[in-house]
Amino acid sequence: MADTAVQEPKKYTAKDFQSDQDVRWCPGCGDYSILAQTQRVFPDIGVEKKDIVWVSGIGCSSRFPYYMETFGLHGIHGRAPIIASGLKMARPDLSVWVATGDGDLLSIGGNHFIHACRRNIDIKVLLFNNQIYGLTKGQYSPTSEFGKITKSTPWGSIDHPFNPVALALGAECTFVARSLDRDPKHLQTIIRAAAEHTGTAFIEIYQNCNVFNDGAFFHLTEKGQKEENVVVLEHNKPLIFGANNDKGIRLDGFTPKIVSIENSEFSKDDLLVHDENKNDDVLAFILSRMTYDPDLPTPVGIFRKTYKPTYDTEMQKQINKAIEKRGEGDLDKLFNEGETWVVE
Amino acid sequence: MADTAVQEPKKYTAKDFQSDQDVRWCPGCGDYSILAQTQRVFPDIGVEKKDIVWVSGIGCSSRFPYYMETFGLHGIHGRAPIIASGLKMARPDLSVWVATGDGDLLSIGGNHFIHACRRNIDIKVLLFNNQIYGLTKGQYSPTSEFGKITKSTPWGSIDHPFNPVALALGAECTFVARSLDRDPKHLQTIIRAAAEHTGTAFIEIYQNCNVFNDGAFFHLTEKGQKEENVVVLEHNKPLIFGANNDKGIRLDGFTPKIVSIENSEFSKDDLLVHDENKNDDVLAFILSRMTYDPDLPTPVGIFRKTYKPTYDTEMQKQINKAIEKRGEGDLDKLFNEGETWVVE
Amino acid sequence: METNKANQHKKTETIEEVVIHFAGDSGDGMQLTGSQFTTSSAIAGNDLNTFPDFPAEIRAPAGTTYGVSGFQIHFGSRKIHTPGDISDVLVAMNPAALRVNLKHLRDGGTIIVNNQGFTPKNLKLAGYDKNPLDDGSLSNYQIHKVDISKLTANALEDLNLGSKVVDRCKNFFALGLMYWMYNRPVEPTLSWIKDKFKNKPELIEANTRALKAGLHYGDITEIFTTRYEVRPAKLKPGTYRNITGNAALALGLVAAAQKSGLEMYLGAYPITPASDVLHELSRHKNFKVKTFQAEDEIAAISAAIGAAYGGALGVTATSGPGMALKMEAIGLAVMLELPLVIADIQRGGPSTGLPTKTEQADLFQAMFGRNSEAPLCVLAAATPSDCFTMAYEAVRVAIKYMTPVILLSDGYIANGSEPWNIPKASDLEKLDVTFHTDQENFLPYSRDKKTLARPWAIPGTSGLEHRVGGLEKQDKTGNINYEPENHQIMVNYRAEKIERIANDIPDAAVDGDKEGDLLIVGWGSTHGAITSAVERSRTKGKSVSHVHLRYLNPFPKNLGEILYNFKKILVPELNKGQLSSLLRSKYLVPAVGYNKVQGLPFKTAELENKIDELLRG
């Protein structure tokens, strides 16, 4: 956080970010890993603990702030992005983070989310996407697959899921990424990249809810499956995947296709090369579309990273400009604006 | 509306759709044209008046239902898409239309809008986008341009506007189009196409608010300007525009570029050919990105039209399936489910 | 039939009522154990009342006090009104369960613990320095240390199951032991096991064995010398089932939809403790019940309003925070004068509060939570099975008066259960709905002379095209109208319509004498505790009567009269005095509140003491 690192920050360890509260997630929950990776990364982001605030809504994932030894606000369901936005506007010096769930962010909180994106307010949003409502014990969520059988859909869900990455892109988000609870290294990299970004940073994290939706992402996280099902996006690198790194993604028009790069007509050089900084977000959008395509690997990594002025700095700028132009506010002058008259 | 045209509908004229209420918009308001075009198209959509419902939120535009001689529900601010959704679910036989404004739909109502899109509920949404809050007398809206000076932003707005077409695409909307209040013919075509679509149909209509945002779209609607600034999307046709139809849009990678097709290296055949039915919505997304690009013409027409099962029919199907499987509900059986015992 | 025969050398003692509390980790299956015991007791013919109590965390780390899940059942041969203030028997699967629940065990009560659960680690997690089973600190109780885990494992030894699976069967051992002790029929549970695990024969075998092992253990070991017999209660003849409040509420709605010929449309968003209404209704699609899990509570009610406009029975169900979000839309429903049932299953607050705990503090919100004058009908269910009756009644009022109706329930009766005397569908009151069809002089805001209801004119009806909305509307035509006199007329109509419902509801019934020293006025889930306390006080010769309100707006017409006939009025509530404030304001009576806001229901004894105090003072 460029604007907060005024003084040399203390040297922390992951432990410094552990609060004294018992962690109350179900044993085996993917949330533990997200917490651990965050605590591992935070010593490096160059911000003092006192200047970090975690804001959340309601859900299993939204208990996150209690476990981080920073400031924290456990808000109400769906409102974390906007509570965080208000805080960031009032206090641009703080590093403001949001922990949220797929219900919290995309169901009740969808509007605040897309508005945060378009404003490009400098907050970082970590979506714990377990494709289920955990805390309320297992109803389907806006990211659950069509046909899902849950407590509230005993006959199968008839909702088409959101593609959170595509939604964020459609809402003009400047940093859009995806990672996995069970890939600690990757998750750390992405959290670090979000910390470095100035502007709204959105990370969709696939997270296993082992109680109500166990294994939803095992094809993307477990050895022997993930190799064929995940393609890692890296800036300026071609899209290669497969257990033997023998496959790649090639664009046919706008359509990504799998090609073999071993003993085939194609080589590395024919593959789509990722460019996360593309200012038009079309490439990112094409990549986002691979997510629900059963024939294509799921991309993880940074889809898009671009820069534009943030809402909080623009707001501060206007204040400064106003003061420059008019001088610091003088109450007596303000009171006496317009027509006045004197009664003796 | 395939499923409603059970009996041969009556022959109507535009006049049949005029209610007995005085139209109370400001003289000169673009809303009048939208009303007129709708009333002109409705006799042809093959639905009886009694089976049509207009639902709206709050705003100048949301007064629309009062002027249509159909059923109408003037709801509360932002909730029209979801009131309409509930109605359509309960009554799939009705033709349900939403009239809404840029504040109503994209500010307070943003979440209901994106959820309606992803569900693909069969409602038609007409967004009267005047890039301003009309009814509350002139605050900026989520589609107002950056820097806009209004009553609530005397120092200029610092919000980056939504691109409603891109947002709808990111939210998986199956029919996405744009038209103009001052192009009656085009608007009629688009309304007709929306009526024919099964699934969520979204039309962004640029509308002049001559009191609080006069001329916002004059470069797209006025003779001498519109020719160079608008490109009309037509299915299977190349993107040609210009006063003399001498320019076209060509794709350079994903990037649309203007090329001359008169005395130049390019001809019609080199141009991007529009395909509104493309199931992946990348082309539509690319086109949507032209909107705010000062160097490119603004596309109007149908960006995307695709088919997938609608929420309302899926819901009805489940009911039918349940009845088929279990027989029509029998209360006594229901009451006596599970363990029972008799007290004599 | 598998039965539960007594070992002949053990004596059997007949008792009138018992309270048992099952407690263990969230993963220990205590809710299941409790509900099986409940079914068995119901079939044994007892009256009963239950109260499950579980943590807000889904599955808090094993062994912690905040992860304890409990289930209390009170059953007897006489009328049972509550799950019991304190328990006679505590079944504790680990130290945390013991620690949390000991304070609610009566002196001299029985403790049955799972010995293997008392590991050093678990003791520490529960905050015990020493093992309470050994240090004499439980000498006030009859303590039975049973090797439940070990005995279960022994019984399952040759099945070759994983140790986790084996461990999950230990609750059935405990259940078996309690079945033995209280002479309960085993058959219902055996057939439940068969049904539940029909695709996993090994689990049928395992759980059956564990259950029987518990049963036989009681029979054989020397430590249990007495069995208890709790005779059937004298219940009204009929067919019964055990039912929770949420299930009853859902069934009441389905029944009302069927009897009125309306299709039901539920718009809901999950929230504890209301989600089960959504879950239950989602199952009944063959009753043409459409259920919609919306994006939030505002969407849920807005969709239901849309559906009601279309002629469906619009319903939404939620709890406190969700209710707060619905208020603007409820105002619209008031203005549209459409029928709508809004169920609020109250929970502890404010804000997110105590999601899994009970409270009665949304009465004010139900009455007044909207902008401007937006009156509607407010009903409250008193017991789990009463949720059926009041849900049915909510629909009746909503469609007859074309008004939203708020039905208040709470976590306590929503999750608690009691035997329900199952009605015959044909005996339920018929609910009449006629959609308006007459085109002649159709006026959307004309009114029925008696009820002041406006016509329900739904889309699809030729010639009735018209517009409604949230702006003030002209009397009769419903067109937008801002005239002062018209506004006054419409405001008055909306108020008067709700007041007239009073002509159409039963008089408040006084339990006890019609005049006397003390009247207790209650509402909602406090019914059981108040009834018990009043019974006890009367036995002691006190002049105490009880009125329990199911109609909170409007009040029954005779309420004022009743109030004026008592010297003192006590209003016990699980809030800071909301009903009492309404009564004071309306009737100018010096009602005093007895208020408790602890996320827990009243205890009978608390109320009894309060009554004593008032009648003394």
Place this chain on the structure above:
Amino acid sequence: METNKANQHKKTETIEEVVIHFAGDSGDGMQLTGSQFTTSSAIAGNDLNTFPDFPAEIRAPAGTTYGVSGFQIHFGSRKIHTPGDISDVLVAMNPAALRVNLKHLRDGGTIIVNNQGFTPKNLKLAGYDKNPLDDGSLSNYQIHKVDISKLTANALEDLNLGSKVVDRCKNFFALGLMYWMYNRPVEPTLSWIKDKFKNKPELIEANTRALKAGLHYGDITEIFTTRYEVRPAKLKPGTYRNITGNAALALGLVAAAQKSGLEMYLGAYPITPASDVLHELSRHKNFKVKTFQAEDEIAAISAAIGAAYGGALGVTATSGPGMALKMEAIGLAVMLELPLVIADIQRGGPSTGLPTKTEQADLFQAMFGRNSEAPLCVLAAATPSDCFTMAYEAVRVAIKYMTPVILLSDGYIANGSEPWNIPKASDLEKLDVTFHTDQENFLPYSRDKKTLARPWAIPGTSGLEHRVGGLEKQDKTGNINYEPENHQIMVNYRAEKIERIANDIPDAAVDGDKEGDLLIVGWGSTHGAITSAVERSRTKGKSVSHVHLRYLNPFPKNLGEILYNFKKILVPELNKGQLSSLLRSKYLVPAVGYNKVQGLPFKTAELENKIDELLRG
């Protein structure tokens, strides 16, 4: 200096007070005309009170009755409390304006009409069969038909302006005429014109000429024989300006932010009639006021809560429907115990209701609109300038008690104006805020002994890292806690904290004798009408006193005592009896309501009659 000298042959009559009503189409500039007349009258030293009244439509089709926009001003040489029940003079620019307002003109009153506005088309639009100017139907009034349009056009003839522009100047002609008639200073308006059109010299010229033409017309024509003199009122010495309630409210907040050293953060979403608070505050960025137009009302308050957590002065402003949406978040603020000011500028309801009309019906919502027990402080401003005082007070209470405060205003005082005795910034009470910094034993939910406020510990403070949230929290530590006793303690604390504010606010003041036959208890914008009615009744020798409440929760400590000293209590409210219900409930006094829900303020005469009736009966 341009002055307004009388033509010597016309006589001048001195009168004590006048009510003028300007009315015309929405596009006729009547609000501007009214506000210019107001400024001029203020500078003339009169006390005054104004009431603008405009349609919900932005610009309804010209000539319709629902498109009429009006502005009423009441000014005098004595204390003026209201804009006047009925007007002495009606300036009507077209038939619709005449039709709508005639009923509020006193018998024998003066009508000045723009002759050219009475075209057949306009007559028809207004629903007149015949021209009322000619058919004798106005014989009860002194009617002056003036060719306003034509005379204006004449005056501007040689300027070569479009006819539309010329037509838009006609309101200045009317204004000039009224200036002449009431001897008002012209200078303020002339300089306003110069400033307003500083980049359009032709408009300066046009409007100036129109104004002067009106002025001279009065002087010259024979039809006006009398001018009136309204002497300066005896106002408290000081510097004055005219101020609307919304502007005053905004300034009060800015002042409080400055005096407390906090930066203000307003989260708002536009809504009539609260939008002007947003507009006004948006201008004052050089006071470090951050204003945020949010995506909706929930976002607006949530952002303000976030800002308050960060140490800003969090504010949000809205009206009824928006208020309903904020309730869940207000519950969170109650739980977080953060300072927050929530201004509710009430309007007609329910639902969307009558957006541009006034009402006082959100008191219940402010008190009770949240789930569970979520008490907070409720204040109400009584007059436009009182909005300044009460906004300041709202901030004081919020930061001292670490609580959300709801400040109630309404459309009537928000848009209405009166002279404001401008305070000196240095005389305003200093507001102390100390953010907590001490790391030793920091407990986020420890409490100040006197106020019970918790410490405000903001991010950025070393060693104070801690978590807060909407779940019930442990006493002192603020950690999540579900224990029954703790919940009771916290519920009690939150209630007690609000009650203690009563120790810190002024006693209720009785206007009149401290005991007597009748006490009128009012709140909010009814202040003026009640004051006038009580004055008049007392002149008639009646024993009537008046208490006006600015603190609605908690009530002033001495209120009960006051109430008990009167035989009867009358509570006039623009709702169905909300304050009266609170008083009855709390004090068990037989307060009776006088209720009007018509989107309009009380008339003095209505209240006077009611007083007569009560003291007779």
